[in-house]
Amino acid sequence: xxxxxxxxxxxxxxxxxxxxxxxxxxxxxxxxxxxxxxxxxxxxxxxxxxxxxxxxxxxxxxxxxxxxxxxxxxxxxxxxxxxxxxxxxxxxxxxxxxxxxxxxxxxxxxxxxxxxxxxxxxxxxxxxxxxxxxxxxxxxxxxxxxxxxxxxxxxxxxxxxxxxxxxxxxxxxxxxxxxxxxxxxxxxxxxxxxxxxxxxxxxxxxxxxxxxxxxxxxxxxxxxxxxxxxxxxxxxxxxxxxxxxxxxxxxxxxxxxxxxxxxxxxxxxxxxxxxxxxxxxxxxxxxxxxxxxxxxxxxxxxxxxxxxxxxxxxxxxxxxxxxxxxxxxxxxxxxxxxxxxxxxxxxxxxxxxxxxxxxxxxxxxxxxxxxxxxxxxxxxxxxxxxxxxxxxxxxxxxxxxxxxxxxxxxxxxxxxxx
Numbered sequence: 001x002x003x004x005x006x007x008x009x010x011x012x013x014x015x016x017x018x019x020x021x022x023x024x025x026x027x028x029x030x031x032x033x034x035x036x037x038x039x040x041x042x043x044x045x046x047x048x049x050x051x052x053x054x055x056x057x058x059x060x061x062x063x064x065x066x067x068x069x070x071x072x073x074x075x076x077x078x079x080x081x082x083x084x085x086x087x088x089x090x091x092x093x094x095x096x097x098x099x100x101x102x103x104x105x106x107x108x109x110x111x112x113x114x115x116x117x118x119x120x121x122x123x124x125x126x127x128x129x130x131x132x133x134x135x136x137x138x139x140x141x142x143x144x145x146x147x148x149x150x151x152x153x154x155x156x157x158x159x160x161x162x163x164x165x166x167x168x169x170x171x172x173x174x175x176x177x178x179x180x181x182x183x184x185x186x187x188x189x190x191x192x193x194x195x196x197x198x199x200x201x202x203x204x205x206x207x208x209x210x211x212x213x214x215x216x217x218x219x220x221x222x223x224x225x226x227x228x229x230x231x232x233x234x235x236x237x238x239x240x241x242x243x244x245x246x247x248x249x250x251x252x253x254x255x256x257x258x259x260x261x262x263x264x265x266x267x268x269x270x271x272x273x274x275x276x277x278x279x280x281x282x283x284x285x286x287x288x289x290x291x292x293x294x295x296x297x298x299x300x301x302x303x304x305x306x307x308x309x310x311x312x313x314x315x316x317x318x319x320x321x322x323x324x325x326x327x328x329x330x331x332x333x334x335x336x337x338x339x340x341x342x343x344x345x346x347x348x349x350x351x352x353x354x355x356x357x358x359x360x361x362x363x364x365x366x367x368x369x370x371x372x373x374x375x376x377x378x379x380x381x382x383x384x385x386x387x388x389x390x391x392x393x394x395x396x397x398x399x400x401x402x403x404x405x406x407x408x409x410x411x412x413x414x415x416x417x418x
Contacts, residue, residue, distance in 0.1 A: 005120060009034045012125045013070060013096045018049040018118060022270045035128035035252050037268030039063050044270020049121050053111050054374055057329060057336070059265045060126045061214055063164045064331065071096045071122035072107050076115075077406045082106075087122065096122035112374060113398070115405055126268065131217040131246040132253055133224050134262035137231065138205030139238045145207055145310055146303035149335065151234045152209065153301035156332045160223060160230075165211045165330035170195060171323045172340065173204050175280035176273075180323075189318040205239070212266045217246045280325070280342045281350065288344035293354055295339045295361040297370035299328075306335060309368075313339050316360040320353040336373065 002019025007029060014025060014036075022040040025048055029036055039058030041051055052065040062068045071087030082088070084106050087095040099105070109115050139148055148167065155161045171190070174183055183198060184190045190198075199205065213220040213227075224242045231240050243262055247253040255267035264271050278290040299306055306328070314324040317339075328337040341357055343350035362382060365371070375383045387394045 001119065004028050007032070007034055007036065007125075008096070009036055011097055012036050012127045013122055014038065014048075014125055015071070015096060015120060015122045016048050017120060018047055020048050021045055022048055022051070026268065026270050030256075036125040037128055037255060038125050039065060039068075040265045040268055040270040042265060042274045043272055044265070045272065048123065049118050052121065052123060053118055055111060057164065059164055059166060059212070060268055061163045062124055062126050065123065066111055068124040069107050069121060070099055070124055071120075072110060072118055073120035074110055074116035074118050081119070082116070096124075109401070115402060126214065128252040128255075129214045129216070129220075130250065130252055131215065131220050131244060132258060132267055133213040133220040134243045134245065134258070134266065135209075135211050135213065135224070135227070136241045137209040137235075137238050139207045139235065140199065140205050141237070142206050142310065142314075143307060144205075144235075144237060146307040147235045148207055148209065148238070148303070149301060149306045149330070150303035151231060152330055153303075153333075153335075155227070155230065156301070156330055160227060161211060162214065163212055165209050166327065167207055167209045167330065168327040169324060170199060170204065170206045170208075171325045172277060172327050173208055174198055174202065175277040175325065175342070177202070179282055179284075180280050181284045188321045189323045210261075210266070213242075217244070220244070277340075278342050282344050288346050290342065291345040292340060292342045293358060293376060294341065295358050295365070296372055296374075297337055297361075297365045298373055299335050299337050299370060301330060301333055301335050305368075306337070309337060309364075309370075312364050313361060316364065317341075317357055319360070320357050322353060322357060 001017040002024070003017045004020055004025060005015040005017065007014045007025075016025065022038060022044040025038045026040065026044070029038065037060055038048075039060045039062045041056050041058050046056070052069060055066045057063050057065060070085065072084045073087065074082050074084075076082060085095075085101040086092045086098055089095070110118055139145075152161065152165050156165065184194055213223050221244065228240055231238055245253055245258045245262070253267075255263060255269050258267050263269060264273055278292045282288040282290055299309055310324070310326075313326065317324050322341065325340045325342065326338060327340070328335045339361055341354040343354050345351060358379070362379075366386065371386045372383050384395065
């Protein structure tokens with residue numbers, strides 16, 4: 001189940017089986033010189049199907065992967081094979097071109113579920129553009145996150161920015177280039193004075209945004225010029241940088257011609273760029289085993305709300321001697337805020353602390369009506385319990401579907417512990 005069934009250049013879609021990784025799909029497109037860019041997540045070794053049905057995200061204009069599914073084939077528990085949308089019409093030329101269908105849309109039943117096994121998936125890709133303008137924006141102070149979110153949230157909603165705005169915090173950025181012991185050898189969270197020194201040493205902000213503009217060269221340049229005027233007015237403390245890359249003689253842009261730190265997953269090229277961060281809290285002697293866990297709530301794209309969350313999360317982390325280690329992904333109306341806890345899993349105190357941090361963040365999130373959108377298996381019950389309208393009517397509905405599809409009247413075990 002690891003075949004690439006089709007990559008269609010004209011209509012910019014792929015059809016893949018579950019074993020196909022993002023690297024496999026990229027390599028196929030590059031080998032055959034297909035002018036399409038797959039959206040890839042921060043770690044490119046994962047399954048395209050697995051990431052997509054777990055609502056994973058990337059960085060290009062097709063970054064919200066599950067929203068770009070078009071046509072699923074699924075094996076049900078009784079052995080029946082079902083297809084969705086126009087894919088269910090024999091020999092349909094629109095099988096992977098249109099989400100319009102006749103009757104209920106069923107793709108969502110197979111996201112984060114075990115109601116069936118996805119055996120084939122159509123997914124839309126980004127047409128290779130003529131130009132890509134790599135953008136970076138940073139702001140110097142913790143409370144600037146309110147301005148950043150309100151400014152860029154509006155630009156996501158009004159369509160000036162068509163792809164995810166990825167924002168990383170200072171400590172996470174430092175973890176990309178070294179371990180904690182390289183920047184602070186003391187106990188407890190890194191003090192404010194040392195964080196300010198780090199900013200100067202790395203020439204970054206407390207908040208660092210990266211995103212891209214995609215399309216015709218003249219269009220993306222005009223978009224950047226407009227963006228520059230807006231941020232100068234609304235976020236004057238920030239620094240905006242833009243670097244334009246374009247194909248030669250009006251041709252489309254080869255993604256490999258875009259060097260790091262501008263290219264990579266922003267132009268559909270998979271990598272393991274962010275993997276070193278998990279080693280952040282390993283000891284200086286090189287021992288230990290790197291691990292991580294996160295609490296990643298869905299939060300309204302409101303500067304005031306996100307600032308409140310940052311202040312709260314920082315207190316929770318620092319109470320256990322950990323730094324605020326975070327990033328977030330700005331969509332049109334919400335942000336996915338990733339509170340990351342990296343640790344040495346051979347260290348009992350680290351294991352205790354990250355569990356305390358997770359539970360503290362979970363309690364604070366619950367007070368505000370926040371929920372994670374996917375979860376480590378250890379916390380699925382907690383997350384599922386948050387969906388409590390009408391005495392957990394959602395859970396009962398999905399359990400009925402599972403029992404019916406499994407041919408049983410008893411409650412069946414469900415993924416996401418529903």
